[in-house]
Amino acid sequence: MKIIQVKNYEEMSSKAAEILIKKVQEKKNVNLGLATGGTPTGLYQTLIEDHQENGTSYKDVTSFNLDEYIGLEKEDPNSYHYYMVDSLFKHIDIEHTYLPNGLAPNIEKECKRYDQLIADHGGIDLQILGIGENGHIGFNEPGTSFNAPTHVVTLEESTRQANARYFDSIEDVPTHAITMGIETIMKSKEILLLISGEKKAEAMNKLLQGDITEDFPASILKKHNCVTIIADQQALSGVLHLQNISN
């Protein structure tokens, strides 16, 4: 894994935007994997500014999001559909965007459909990831099989607590979600993992120094041959001797 150390959240966001924009410019019809949560909002804001100032076009881009809550309407301000439209899609010229449908009548079928859709498009070229404090990627909670395709998850209490900040109350946070599986994520040709803030320092430490184990889902990324981590000083505050463990 290649690690790019940056000063803070702003630097992380602009470095990530630089990499993503280069990808969009280099490859026509590029397939991007996108994430939600607090981590990528600065990246999306930077993409919007670049689109307005430099005209980077997303007309030929197709995007696939990692996950979606089960039971929320697309128009619900807490759905990941809404988040993506509001934080990015409506501000740029992207036309082909996909997220799992958390209201599909047959959720199992929806999971299979989503993986097939990604495969039919030739797979994801660049997947953006954040990381949960417990090491989750997408909504793959600790204990998820590394071989899991897109599937339904029961959200951990700690994940619901962490995401409760977006809802009126913890009771409103859905208990289930659809997430791209670890297998789906690992099929991406390239992965860009963004890690910022002191709250993520322990996860960062475990990722770099710990074993590869299903108890810490992000640890599987060490087996991928093209992962770049952009981490800020606070996230790296618990990591010693970085140069010895960064490859």
Ligand SMILES: O=P(O)(O)OC[C@H]1O[C@](O)(CO)[C@@H](O)[C@@H]1O
């Ligand atoms: O970026 P945040 O808000 O810290 O969340 C971390 C991770 O948790 C999720 O929001 C899911 O809980 C992921 O989508 C995200 O990558």
